[in-house]
Amino acid sequence: xxxxxxxxxxxxxxxxxxxxxxxxxxxxxxxxxxxxxxxxxxxxxxxxxxxxxxx
Amino acid sequence: xxxxxxxxxxxxxxxxxxxxxxxxxxxxxxxxxxxxxxxxxxxxxxxxxxxxxxxxxxxxxxxxxxxxxxxxxxxxxxxxxxxxxxxxxxxxxxxxxxxxxxxxxxxxxxxxxxxxxxxxxxxxxxxxxxxxxxxxxxxxxxxxxxxxxxxxxxxxxxxxxxxxxxxxxxxxxxxxxxxxxxxxxxxxxxxxxxxxxxxxxxxxxxxxxxxxxxxxxxxxxxxxxxxxxxxxxxxxxxxxxxxxxxxxxxxxxxxxxxxxxxxxxxxxxxxxxxxxxxxxxxxxxxxxxxxxxxxxxxxxxxxxxxxxxxxxxxxxxxxxxxxxxxxxxxxxxxxxxxxxxxxxxxxxxxxxxxxxxxxxxxxxxxxxxxxxxxxxxxxxxxxxxxxxxxxxxxxxxxxxxxxxxxxxxxxxxxxxxxxxxx
Numbered sequence: 001x002x003x004x005x006x007x008x009x010x011x012x013x014x015x016x017x018x019x020x021x022x023x024x025x026x027x028x029x030x031x032x033x034x035x036x037x038x039x040x041x042x043x044x045x046x047x048x049x050x051x052x053x054x055x
Numbered sequence: 056x057x058x059x060x061x062x063x064x065x066x067x068x069x070x071x072x073x074x075x076x077x078x079x080x081x082x083x084x085x086x087x088x089x090x091x092x093x094x095x096x097x098x099x100x101x102x103x104x105x106x107x108x109x110x111x112x113x114x115x116x117x118x119x120x121x122x123x124x125x126x127x128x129x130x131x132x133x134x135x136x137x138x139x140x141x142x143x144x145x146x147x148x149x150x151x152x153x154x155x156x157x158x159x160x161x162x163x164x165x166x167x168x169x170x171x172x173x174x175x176x177x178x179x180x181x182x183x184x185x186x187x188x189x190x191x192x193x194x195x196x197x198x199x200x201x202x203x204x205x206x207x208x209x210x211x212x213x214x215x216x217x218x219x220x221x222x223x224x225x226x227x228x229x230x231x232x233x234x235x236x237x238x239x240x241x242x243x244x245x246x247x248x249x250x251x252x253x254x255x256x257x258x259x260x261x262x263x264x265x266x267x268x269x270x271x272x273x274x275x276x277x278x279x280x281x282x283x284x285x286x287x288x289x290x291x292x293x294x295x296x297x298x299x300x301x302x303x304x305x306x307x308x309x310x311x312x313x314x315x316x317x318x319x320x321x322x323x324x325x326x327x328x329x330x331x332x333x334x335x336x337x338x339x340x341x342x343x344x345x346x347x348x349x350x351x352x353x354x355x356x357x358x359x360x361x362x363x364x365x366x367x368x369x370x371x372x373x374x375x376x377x378x379x380x381x382x383x384x385x386x387x388x389x390x391x392x393x394x395x396x397x398x399x400x401x402x403x404x405x406x407x408x409x410x411x412x413x414x415x416x417x418x419x420x421x422x423x424x425x426x427x428x429x430x431x432x433x434x435x436x437x438x439x440x441x442x443x444x445x446x447x448x449x450x451x452x453x454x455x456x457x458x459x460x461x462x463x464x465x466x467x468x469x470x471x472x473x474x475x476x477x
Contacts, residue, residue: 011149011368018148020435033424040420040467048413052406
């Protein structure tokens with residue numbers, strides 16, 4: 001388990017600095033897009049549960 | 056004599072070109088045809104039964120969409136010699152890298168479940184119990200990938216791709232009215248009007264043609280195959296051919312169910328196969344065999360896409376050219392994904408058909424995020440040099456992203472406000 005955490009830490013450290021520079025606005029847009037898409041996915045899961053519960 | 060002498064050199068040149076293509080062929084065709092997986096066959100069968108020939112035009116639009124998206128992975132893989140997961144970690148840092156990897160894992164695993172749903176349903180038509188199908192498929196896939204050569208895997212995968220063409224003769228057997236197919240299918244229209252169900256079907260059809268796992272698979276396959284920058288034109292041709300084949304097969308499935316089962320609510324391709332058997336035993340059998348083949352091909356490629364991505368990030372050996380002792384983690388993740396997904400379909404009373412359709416829709420909803428990263432990577436002039444995206448390619452990529460987001464949003468609204476699009 002400890003070696004697994006060490007592996008994650010090594011990966012995080014290796015890729016700490018993104019090679020492609022992005023402005024703050026681009027980074028924020030990407031984050032908002034991600035959050036928005038996840039909200040849509042949550043809606044779809046809600047619809048799925050609704051259909052299953054209604055039989 | 057003079058005529059034959061003049062013909063000889065062009066023919067020899069053409070033959071050499073075909074020979075060269077056969078060496079390069081693979082990633083594009085395999086990824087595209089594998090995308091006509093069990094979920095895809097189910098979606099197309101349901102689309103044909105629900106909307107008849109009316110959405111064929113929409114499927115045809117997906118040829119350039121699939122080509123433009125996948126062609127970018129060919130260039131990225133051939134130039135950077137690294138898989139998609141590694142390219143995202145390197146380009147955008149660990150935060151976005153983990154995000155993308157998590158997306159991929161979840162969608163891949165869910166899609167893998169749908170492949171097993173399709174395969175077990177297909178063989179159940181012939182009386183094979185689901186547990187035997189699951190065990191047999193896992194053993195077969197072990198034999199395919201454990202031979203230790205990418206080349207062998209690819210040629211076997213191409214054989215399964217050829218079997219996917221079984222739907223084409225199937226469509227001719229049911230004798231569709233060609234005039235109706237052309238008239239209703241080629242003129243853009245939205246039969247039944249704008250409503251949540253239409254958005255759902257449009258999204259599911261996009262989701263069966265382009266999916267996040269395809270980006271990861273094709274780029275890693277290009278790297279594993281050892282394609283170079285000079286091979287990019289052939290890689291493009293391979294991808295174009297693959298995107299045409301995948302949509303042509305989809306259109307023929309729609310024609311089959313649109314002809315024989317119009318207006319019938321089809322829940323799964325297996326149900327469609329059973330219904331078709333009542334009309335024509337051969338067509339029903341074709342659909343069942345094709346469904347199994349599609350599930351198998353999809354399962355092979357999707358589990359590989361995940362294993363490659365994990366291997367790239369964790370630094371494990373991750374090539375099909377390695378033996379199990381040289382790359383234990385690569386094969387361990389491959390079989391872990393397979394076995395856990397296979398077990399899900401053995402759960403009694405699980406809503407497997409509903410899962411299949413929803414997985415396609417969830418995959419396409421998450422696609423824009425992956426596409427934005429892909430487009431940004433293709434605009435990194437420092438790495439891509441002259442293989443960078445042109446403004447035209449960026450426009451097309453951006454248009455695809457925006458269109459998918461709009462469609463997902465419309466579907467989201469139809470879920471929240473069911474009466475909005477009546």
